[in-house]
Amino acid sequence: MLVVQGNQALDKALKYEQMDQHRGRPELDDCWRLLLAAAKLARDPAQMPNTDAAFMLTAEGQPRLTDSREQAWLHWQPDMGWSCGAHLRGPAREFVEFYLPLCQPLTSGCRVVAHLGQSLDGYIATHNGDAHHVTGADNIRHLHRMRALGDAVVVGAGTVASDDPKLTTRLVAGPHAVRVVLDPQARLGAGYRVFTDGVAPTLLCRQAGIGGAAPGQARLLEVAVNGAGFNLVSLLGGLARCGLRRLFIEGGGVTVSRFLSQGLLDRLQIAVAPVIIGGGRTGVSLPPSDAMTQALRPSARIYRMGADMLYDFDLANGRQATPPPAGLRRLI
């Protein structure tokens, strides 16, 4: 477990009833540093203790082992990974518990989490592709955190063409993820920022055999296709061979829907903003259900991010029609 030493600052933070009341204060920064450290350690479980252990975060923000279990923020168990220490309470605990599943070690395969920010009427952008300010600043900061916890942030060619995004973690502390762009037909020109800015590595995925040079500074990954575009299992295998196993699928709707329809998402996060666009680019799009009993209704946790509501769906256990748990968690 990670423990924060000299935790007067934390005690002060826990007096706040809602995490969003102390956004940006050092207390939240401590929680975030704790999570970054946990994620980093989990990438190399060989360096972790093979018995239950407790960690603390020093005043310099460095994790170190401690014998003081009372003050522990996080526990490490070799067979279970990370869990919250009893010392974490209130909004700090909510915050750490929310991101902790993304900091766990991977014993095999990939962990794939997707996110979409959409309007109340289900659109992720206007009809001509304007997706700025669909969701608010808190949700955008959350996106940057998700990028920082992943090995790669994945977007479709439509998102790069519309937004020319940077896909960096500039709003939070933490490493940049490798930027992965799905452009099977090589339709994107070389001038987009992910190909030219050099801020983080970019991997461009193209259909095998399509040819052509990689744009700008990007590296090329050739992926087999099937009737539904990329063979996504092959894609995940190719990314894993590049060391990219913790994947954050950031959009857009077509890209997320293809992962979802093929049962390849562990989590799907949909942030619903209090805005009605009236029409536009669709978020999730799946084959229609004839009856509500066929609808996908995974278990969900619900968080508030500023004015937006984030539904965090757990898809790892398959299509289970479990009712969502009662209650609302305020997060950021």
Ligand SMILES: NC(=O)c1ccc[n+]([C@@H]2O[C@H](COP(=O)([O-])OP(=O)(O)OC[C@H]3O[C@@H](n4cnc5c(N)ncnc54)[C@H](OP(=O)(O)O)[C@@H]3O)[C@@H](O)[C@H]2O)c1
């Ligand atoms: N609000 C949000 O959360 C959010 C997030 C991201 C983007 N956006 C907005 O969403 C819009 C773009 O979304 P979109 O749904 O139109 O496009 P998109 O998902 O960004 O890109 C779709 C394209 O990427 C390629 N692609 C993706 N998955 C593939 C697969 N499995 N196999 C083969 N090719 C694959 C295909 O390119 P080809 O067509 O070349 O085959 C596909 O048409 C933009 O307006 C952007 O601003 C919103």
